[in-house]
Each structure stands twice: as structure tokens, then as C-alpha cells.
Amino acid sequence: MAIAAVPVDQRVIDIDSRRFASVEKALIELITNSDDSYARLEKTGTQVSGHIRIKYERHQAGALLVVTDQAEGMSFERVCSILAYGAPHSPLARGEGGGRGYFGRGLKQAIYGLGHGWIETIHAGRFSRIELFRSEDDDYLFEDYDGDRPAKAIDYSRLGLFDSGTQVTIVIENSHVNISHYRSVVQAVANNIYLRDLLTRRNVELLHLQHGKEIERRGPVLHEELPAILLLGPDQAGSFIYQQQEYPFTLTLKRAQNVELTLKGDERTNGLIILSDMAVLDCQLFDYENQVGTEYLFGTVRCAALLEKLGQGMAIISDEREGLNHKHAFVEAFSQAVSKMIAPYVLAEQEKLKHLERATTSGRTGHMIEHLLQRMSRAAIQDLGIVLPPASDLEAGAFVEKELPAALRFTTPFYYRKVNHTFHVALLLDPSQFSDDEVLTFNYVLPDSMHIEPAPTAIAVRELGETQRIEWTIVGDTTGEHGEINARTGTYWAWCEIAVAEHASGHSHGYSSHIAKRGQPRDHGADMFVGYEFRNLNNELDRAVYSAEERKIIINTGAPTVQLYVDGRGHFRDAARLLLAELFMDVISDELARRSVEKSGHKGNVEAYRAAKQDIIRRYGSEIHLSFLTS
Template identity: 25%
Template sequence: MEKGKIETSQRHTVRSIRAAMQGNAIRALVELITNSDDSYIRLEDDDKPCKGKIEIEYNKEGYCGNFAVRDFAEGMSIDDVNKNFKTYGSATSGMKAGKRVRGYFGQGAKDALAGMIDGKICTFKNDKFVECKLFIEEGESWYEISDQIEATQELRTTHKISENGTIAYFKADPHQLICSVPQFNTVQEELANNYLLRKIMMNPKRRIVLLDLDSRKERPLFYKKPPGKEILADEFIISYGDYGDFPINISIWRAIKDLSQTGDDRDGSLLIVDEEDAVLDISLFRYETEPLAWKFFGEVKINRFRDLLEKEEPVLRQERDGIENKHPFCQKLINEIEKRIEEKIKEERSRKQKEIASKIDREEVSRYKKAFRILNKIAETEAQDVTNLGGDPTDTEEEPPKGFCIYPQSAQITVAKRYALQLRFSTKVIPYGSNIKIACNSSKFHLSTTDIKVTTEDGSGIITKYITVEGREPNIIGTITATTGIHLTESNVHVIPEKEFLFSEGMVFQPESLTLRPNQPRRVHLLVYVKMIEGGCRIKISSDNESIQISKNKVVVNENEAERHIFKQELEIWGTGADQDAVITAEYESFMALLEVKVRSKKDAEEKGRKGMFNEPDYDFEPEPLMRTSFSGETGKVIIYVNFPSIKHYIGDECQYRKTIPGQVLIADLVAERCFYEIARKSVESSGALLNPQSRIDKIQNKAYDLSMRFGKRIHEALVDQSLIIEHKKNFGEQ
């Protein structure tokens, strides 16, 4: 009888490497970043000082992409390299030695480097240098380890490591692998949001930086959880055979809107981690496709999980993409998690049923449309994002000449600001179903719309629509035309020189506001008038929200690059985490420019159809709300919290009394109060005035009070059924 070890075949090893990477540069980077983080963890566990910085380098070379991951952690000696890279799948990360690392399988870096092209590790430790190449050749995996040599200054300069540390290089080559080379912005977005790196990206002891060697762009990477509220914090026990009890901590949060529940870069689902916060998986298991669970995110911590790994229990999939669902321990765990998710889904279903019951009916729709048409007209004038050229939107609308006219018929505007012309027409002249074409004879103007459809929802009689126009250059004249059938009306618009805004302000951002997706950069420009802010001046740029970053924190004015005395500096803005807002400020002495930035995860369907700042209200059934109302700038909806005591008293816990006179009056008051406040806030913030916090609050409140005095009665008349009021007054008079 013969007894011996079963050797792992090269064919199996190569298949495992290719299956793990699949030519995916992001996957390779995730593994290498994790290895660097593990190296820092080992230093921290030994109470050794460490920088915690990880640099990711990127540059395009034709169709190929060159990547590198650099750390300034332990580094490796020749013995370390031999131990770590000569075998596949052995325990090399330090987990079995009790370290807090994630490298369970001893193959992450090897897969990343051998699975790509020209993969190699260059490492410095105690003034020694070692290089190790990893590659697949003729269907077999190979290593090539250089002799250990002195760490010369030339080597340190080449690899940009001054002390101990490691850098891993590889190439993504579509000609040699089935792969694509991601763009720089894609690398930023996918790494920052990747669930396997989530704990690393949220660790304040780490500084992850993405560098574009071609453009010299530098992007810090980090992750911010979605805004929401914790709806479950629980602990339970999983008993498993001779291993005993495993304490499990689960936390489920409810986001304010639906989250992505699929893909490695999802922001929803439950992050599964072990007792040392190593990420194992992310899932809602059988509820991933359940719409009622799409707002859920959170974390499950499995204490003592490493005891299973030390005993070689196959509780993780060999592909390193999650826990092994078929393993008895994992089945017990998933069953307990799903029970708790199911309870929260039942609560969501109840909430949804109440929301459906609270949906407004046809009679209410007509009242709301009238009220919000008025509010949106007020917002367009008062909030001043768009300068209205056609007069007060709440004035009585006069019959336009020939039933079809643009107001005013001539106007002056300035560069990079939006202005609204009024298109006023009579439904007696322009019937329902008409399609009005809007055009300009100059490409130097941007129009917000080129078509206006006349529908019964617009009402009858004199209708007013708005044409938003923006001039792209000074000293140009354009004719804005509106045509439908035989009807034609026009307005001549003159863009006056920049001195009307830039010459007086010194500098401005263009555009002055923008909305971003998380970790998806956008370009803006800072325009500087060099006769006011001269060449060589240093302009400081800052953000009031650390989750929203800007590519430069300082701009030096270069007068030689100015055209028509205007220096133009391109900047990139990006944000981490949805529903973040910031004001970017550019400052030089007494000169200032402001840029309003919003980060949103996606455009809601409601927003796509919005015709103004405000939309129909929503009712929220939060059990213990802290306020009466809130406002969603993304959907334009005023949110009324039904269970706030004074609100529930009048409209009922399921909105069953909302159509009574007290209910209608209260709702009208809540909507008007919140809308006037939001208009006032936007007006104050867009004014650019520097105010201390208390002055800002006072100014907003005074503005909101003024709007309430001027327009409050009209909103109440629109939102409250006036026939009920008349009937009530009659009955009261009879008494």
C-alpha cells in the first residue's frame, strides 16, 4: 500500500487564477489594495508606526492600461517573498497567526498579478530590494524571483518608496486577455464603491489615493453610507456542532430612497463581516429582487467566524465572492437573517398600504395642480436661479396681442446666467394638442426647451409658459421664435459684455450649480477677470463638505492664458455618498465666487417629469417623526409626517380625515409654510451674500414671512375646496 499527498495540478491552479480575475483590472486592484491594507494591519497589531497610505497608479498606453498599487507598510524580505509567492492557496496572510487580515486564501496577489499581464511585485525591507514576477506561460503558472540586492536611491526613486513598502504592477492588455481597460473616472467610481473595499474606504486610518500619471490628476477615494435610519439592531446565536455558539450582530437601516441591490458597487444590501471586520459577502439573499427591500442596507457581524476557517471549514466560496450558501453553518445564518428581513418587509408593506390609501384622488389633483402652478411661478421669480424677464408671475395675465406673444419682445442678458422669457397665449387661439416650436437663429444661445405641448392640464383662458435662455458669449444678438401653425412670435435678445457680471464680481464659476453622481467627476470652470485679479494671484478654493472634493485647492492666475482679459481654469468636482450638498468657494482678498453642488445617486422618475421646483406632496408614516414636514429637493415633494401629534389629530393616522375642512386647511398651511421656506432659503443662498449662521437664518425666516404675507391666501384658496368653505359659512350664518 502506498500513501502520499495529492498534488494540485498546474492546470487547476491556472484555471483558478483565470476564474478569479477574468481579466478584470478592478478585481485585480481590489486584491492588491486589500493586501496593502493587510500589511498595515500587521504593523498596527505590532504597535508599529505606519502611514496608512495606499496609492493606485493609472495610465493608458494605446489600448492597454498600466496599473500599480503602492503601500508604505512592512515590505518583504527575500524569505517573505519566497514564502508568499512560491505556493498557491497556503496560509500566507497572517490570519492563522491571529492577525486581523482579510487574505484568507493566500492567493489574492498571486491571482491579481499572474492573471493579468506583466504582473510583478517590487518590495523594500530593511534597505533590501526584491522583485518577483508572476505569469502564466504555456498553460502553467510561474514565478521569477530576483536575488535580494541593496535598495539603492535609484531603485527607490523609480518605485517612489523611500523606506519600507511594496508596489505591485500589472497591465490590462485587450490583445492578450479578454478584457477592457476602464477609464480613469470609472476606476475611481468602482473602487470607491466596491463592497470588498468598503471597510478600508471607511477607515479613518487609511488614505487611499488614485493617481492618473498622464494628466497628473489625484483623487482621494473613500466611501460614505447612504443617509437613513436604523430600523433593527439585534443579536442572536447560531449553534453549530462541536464549535458551540456563534454570536451574530445584525443592523438593518432604511434609506430615504431605493438603493442598488446588485453588483459589486451596490450601496444597498447587508454587508457580511467577521469579528475583525473582514468583508465576506454582501446580500439580501432571497430578498434581493424584492422591491419592498430596496431601501435596506446594513451589516451582519459573525463573531468567531475565524474559528471555522482555522479548521478549514468550507464556509467561503473558493472564488472569494461570498459565503458558501450550501454549508450547514451558512444555511443557519442565512435563515436567521432572512427571518429578520422578512419582518422589516412586512413593516414596509404596511407602510406602502398606508401610502396607497393616502394617494390623492382626482378632485385633490386639480386643487394641487393649481396650487403648485402658483408656487412654481413664485419660485421661478423669487429663488432667482432663473431671472424672470416677463414680469411678476402672480400678476393678472393680460390678453396677449393676437392671442400669442413672447414677453418681453426685446431683452438684455449676461453670459452664463439663465433668464426666463414668458410665452403667453390664449387657448381660444392656440387650441389643446398644439405643439409650439421654440428656436433661436444663433448657436451661441442655449434654450432649455424646443417644444411646448399644450394640454388640458394647463387650464383654460390665458396660459403662460417659460422659455429659459442662456447666452454663451458676450456681444451677440439672437432672435428667439415661437411658432405653431400660422402663428409666430419672437423676442430679440442681446448678450451684453461680461463686465456686467464678471467685471464687477472679479470671478465666477461656470456653471454656478451642478448635480453629480457619487464618485463620478464633473468639469466646471472658474472665470477670472485679470484686470481685477491680476496674473500671479493665488485663488483659494474650498468645499464646506468633506464628502465633496475639488481637484485643486489653489489656482494661480496666468495672465498669458487669458482671452479678452478672462482667464479660464478647468476644475473637476466629485462627491462621495448620495444626498450630499456643498458650496464650493473660490476666494481672493475681497473677491469671491460660489458653486452649489449636489450629489444624488440617480434621477428619480418623478424629477424627470417635473415642471418646476415643487411637486405634489407625499405622506410619510414614520412612527415617531421629529418634525411636521420636510422637503426633497430631488423630487420637489413636501413630505408631511402623518404621525406628528398635531397633524395626526386633524388628518388621522391613515390620512382618513384629510378631506375635511380642518384637514384641508392644515395641509394647505403645511405646504405653504414649507414651500415659502424653501423658496426663501434658495433665494438667500443664491444671492452669494456672506452671512453668519444666525443672520442667514433670520434672513430666510424674514423672506419666508414676506412670501406668506404676499401669497399665502392664494395658496389656501387653491388647496382648500372653496365650496366647502362657502357651505360652512352659510351654516354658521344660519346658526
């Protein structure tokens, strides 16, 4: 029995193994190793099964991963040699042919990155086993069991082999590794950019084990290409010049139809998969990577010269194996040629965006905007005394103030009582001003010393019937404590504050009338800003405007600066929230300033308007910007 350290500086393999601490990354290494082995047999004219069997058993705090092929197998000398870090194991690394394995990294790092494991292989009738593990001092060790031996019938049976082949077993015990579910592993194998082409020529099946027994099987695993139209190709011929020599490549470009593409990661469906021989070197869109107009484009580029130059020692891909090395002149020439071929199709997609009628935001951005508009609608009434007439009056163009029941209001904006005296808080409402599909919601902030019964809960308007009053009982235990209750339905809101005061009356205070008092109520009203919308205004000048009829802020998708941040799917990019903050601040301050000036009797006074707008920006500008920085 021989135990020894892996022949490399332990710090180097420690750093590299952490990069491979992923079930998916380990599978890529093991599956592509098997593919290379089958390919070498095929080049000799040998018939191969192409079968790659993966077993996966997920445990509570780890997992077992086993990958088996029926390819070449390895001699004892060969399996020992691959333990050398960075050694030229493959024909590609030796400059003798294609395949993968140029850097001499992958298998070892996959095992050490996940935990520990062993390699069992049969070649030319002889069985070898190498175990890789870490010592108590975290050294990277291996055990070779003193060499190989003749393969026995039980070896073939246990490994599921008829002739040569290799099985790699990994016990996943690294606490930093995400233990994926079986179906997630199947999806990762089917969709991984480095495996899609491989799955068309190999029979990869994935078995789900539980307590060592098979409970589910998927195979052959295949990548399902999304519905698309062909833009270029298939295999459209192209070429590029490097040092007075021409190098060919082929390009297939498609546009997805009625489906969203994944734009990033190893499972991205957007972009051009770059193939050389059997190896996938990258997935990108060259000069148009991450640019607007490419969100639905995908395809493949095949260029044999990339792998040939890599085998000759050119730095075609990065040392970190993160794709093509664009700093190299050969790669840059290739990149420019591909970019030139796809340019007309990217520009055509970008042209469509200039006529985009609508756009959307992410759920998180939409949530931020919703809270901002509610806050500024409340500020319009509470801080600036701007009261909108009922919606019916807006539609009719009537702005004459008249006595109307408030849609939603508390009997008083301020309730105060002594310690341990009961508050009777009442919300008055007029259901006739609501629509049946709306919901009356409550948001209340009360200290632990205040007790409310019953607890406010959301109520569907259709369930209110003829109800015009909702009451709660509140008792406060501590002097000086205060809280508030907010009620909202549709575009209407109401607010009240509750305080426990030492010298307060022993009686609950509040108005009992449901008729809004003359003057300017600041505790209830209708939202000035009920929503927002991305819409093409058919001009390039207005970036955003306020629609008084709709009470909405309209962001113009026809404005060039807005178009820059709307992707090909019609989604406004979250990264451009700063632009949204500027647009909302400009429109909100403009509308509030205009109404404030009119309210003060200075309608048409430009200087008064400018002063009012600057004051509003100083007062609320930072708050508006902060609303787009926090969720």
C-alpha cells in the same frame, strides 16, 4: 537570472486568471493585501501610515496600474513562496489568526489576468523583485533575478518608501479587459463593498498619470454613505446557536431616504455587508435577498466567528469566493438569526406596497406598451371598424355621428400611379383640434425605387399656424413596388399606401374634401388606447380596467398579483412582462369585443360578447404577447 514556471498546473491558473481579468477586481486584491499587511504591523504595536498609493495611466489599447504600500514588505523567500498556488500564505490559512488570503489566490491571478507585471519589495533593508509574465507558448512564468540584494537609496526613492513596503506594477494588455477611465476607477474603489470598511482606516489615494506625469489626484478616497434613517442598532447585539454553542454578532440596519439604491454587483448599496474581523465576506439580505420590500434597506453585520471557523477549515465561503456558503450548517444558523432580526422591517416595507398609489415601468417596457397601444388603436379602426367620436363628444356624453373635419387624414388611403409618373400625396389636418405642445410626426416606409420630396420631418403644432394641407411629391421607378406613410399627433393618426402599378392612371387619385365621408373610415381616426397607468383602484378584484373617459388602461396596484411584481421603489419588474401581456390582452380584447357587439346591434348579448372576445384573442393574442418579448 532564474526563469521558471509557476508551480501549479497551467490549466488551473489559466481558468482562474480569466476570472480576475478586471481592473476593479485586481485593485480589490492589491488594496486588501496592503490592508492585511498594515494590520499585522498594528498587532505588534507598530505605528503605521496606512497609506496606499494607486497610480493609473490609461492608454489607447491598455493601461498601467501601480499599487504601493508602506507596510511590512516581504523577504525574498516570502515573495517566492506566495507564487505557490493555493498555499497557506496568510495566518488565516495557517489557522494562526485573522486577515484574508485563505485560498492562496489573488495577487498572481490579478497580474496574469490583466497582462504581465512585477512585484518590488523592501524588507529588513533588502530589495527583491519578481516578474510574472507568459511565454510565447502561453505558459505562466516568473523570474526572480537570482535572489535579493541590499536596498539602495535609489530603490527607496523610486518606490516612495522610507522603510519597508511593497509595490506591484501591472501592465494591462489583455484585449478582453475593459480599460476603465480614471474617474470610473475612483468610483469603483469608493463604492466597492469589499473596500468601504477598509477606506475608513486606510489612506487610499489614486493618481491619474498621463505620459508618466501626474495630472490629477484623488484622496483619501472615501465611500459616501447615502442619507438614511436608522432602523436597528447601531451594532444591535444578536446571536445564534450552533452545536449547543452560542455565537454573537452585531447588526446595523438602515433605510435609505429619497435616493435609489444599487441592488446588484460589487458596487451595490442595498443589502447587509457581512464583516468578520477586517474581511468583507458577502453582501446580501439572507432570507429576503431579491425580495420585494428590501429595495431601500442596507447596513452591516459583524460576526468574528465566521472568519474563525474559516481558519479552522470550515467551508464558510464558497470555493469560488462568491460569498457565504449557505449549504454549511454554521452559515445557515447565522443566516436564520439575522433574517429573524430584520424580518419585521422587511414586512413593514412590504405592507406599504399594499397601499401604493402609483407605479412605473422601465423605459424599455414603456416603449413596448406605447407601440402595442398604437397598434391596437389602429386595429380597432382598420380591422374592426370601431370609430371613436371626437374627444369633446366623449366628455359631453354625445355619441351622435355628425359631419366634422377630420383632425388628420390623407386625401385618399391609396395612391397609385404608373412608373415614373408623379404622385401628389397630401395630408389634410385641422390644427384647431391639436394642442400647441404636440408634435406632428411621420413614420414612412418606402422602397429604394421610390423618391419622396421633401422628406417628411417632425413639425411642432405651434409652427403649423393656419396650415391645413401638407404635400409631398413621390416618383416610383419600379412596377409593383409599394410603400406607406403614417402621420401622428397627440391621439390622432392617419395612414396611406402608395403603389406603382403597370395599368394605373396617369393622374393622381385622391379626395380633395377635408370633410370626413359618411361611413367608417379605416385610414384615420383617434386612438382608443392613448396610454396606461398604474393606479390603486382601492379594490383587490380588478387587476386592470379600461377607462373610457381617459382612454387609458388602468393597472390596479391594489391587486395582490400586481403587487407581487412592484418593488419597494414603485417600479414594475421587467421580469414580469408576461403578466402585463395577460392584463393588456384581457382589457383590450374586452373593450374591443364590447364595442364590436354594440356596433353590430347586439348590445347586451352575452354569447355574442364572449364569441367576439374569443375571436379577438385568437386574432391578436400572439401579437400582444410578442410585443413584450421584442423591443
